[in-house]
Amino acid sequence: MHDITRTTSATYMFLDYCSEGDLKSFIANFNKQKESQQGRQPNILPESEARYIVREIVQGLTYLEENNIIHRDIKLDNILANRKQGAPGTQICDYEFKLGDMGLAKQVESKTAMNSTFAGTPLAMAPELINGKQYSFKADVWSLGTLLFQLLTGTHPFTGRNMEELKSNIKKGAYKIPRDIELSVECIDFLNSCLRFDTIKRKDWLELRNHMFLSQQRLFRENTRESFELNVRQSMNLHQVYQNKLLQQIEKKLEEHKNSKRRVSLLR
Secondary structure: OOEEEEOOOOEEEEOOOOOOOEHHHHHHHHHHHOOOOOOOOOOOOOHHHHHHHHHHHHHHHHHHHHOOEEOOOOOHHHEEEEEOOOOOOOOHHHEEEEEOOOOOOEEOOOOOOOEOOOOOOHHHOOHHHHOOOOEOOHHHHHHHHHHHHHHHHOOOOOOOOOHHHHHHHHHHOEEEEOOOOOEOHHHHHHHHHHOOOOOOOOOOHHHHHOOHHHHOOOOOOOOEOOOEEEEOOOOOOHHHHHHHHHHHHHHHHHHHHHHHHHHHHHHO
């Protein structure tokens, strides 16, 4: 924010100009110019592009935490996109993404301070906030998880026809990543790290900044198209996933070896 002016009837805030509007509009327009790409869906982004955006959002939210501010309303509509000066606008790195709409933001006394004021958008709200309990900066971490899920799948991890049904679905804890969405194990683990019911087990901003997903460290070269079912009450067992992946790769190599021997036998 560059400046603020108040009159008797209104408050005017002077912010950076963001040429591409909010993130929801940006995705629709960005995908429209890339619609010739095979398999490109209009309302979702591939993992690499979603990672770039989330990394920028995490930087912004880390800055807020350093200044003892909780945003409390992280969602597509409140992230603004701006094309970098002189950039052609054909790649995701041609843009920068900024936090917007600080109307519900709250400054607290310290990083450990807890709050109980109800604020935010229910579909993106952390469970402690929805249930009227005390919350901290980690409420924004949950909201970031719902935003990433929406970038990747086009929908929210938890929905409901009303607030009570939404609360019930979050309490049950299970959410699924569709089979047709190709993701890395690191990305799935990052989601699971944000969407944790227990705030003690939910990652903080420092841990997320250093997470393998954002630093692009890969445990596996290939992504997965498995239908993952995750739960907000359980951590993802990366060790077990690694073992399963290793077994799959061994089985694939053995099958390739068998097929190769069969072909040689037929040629003889």
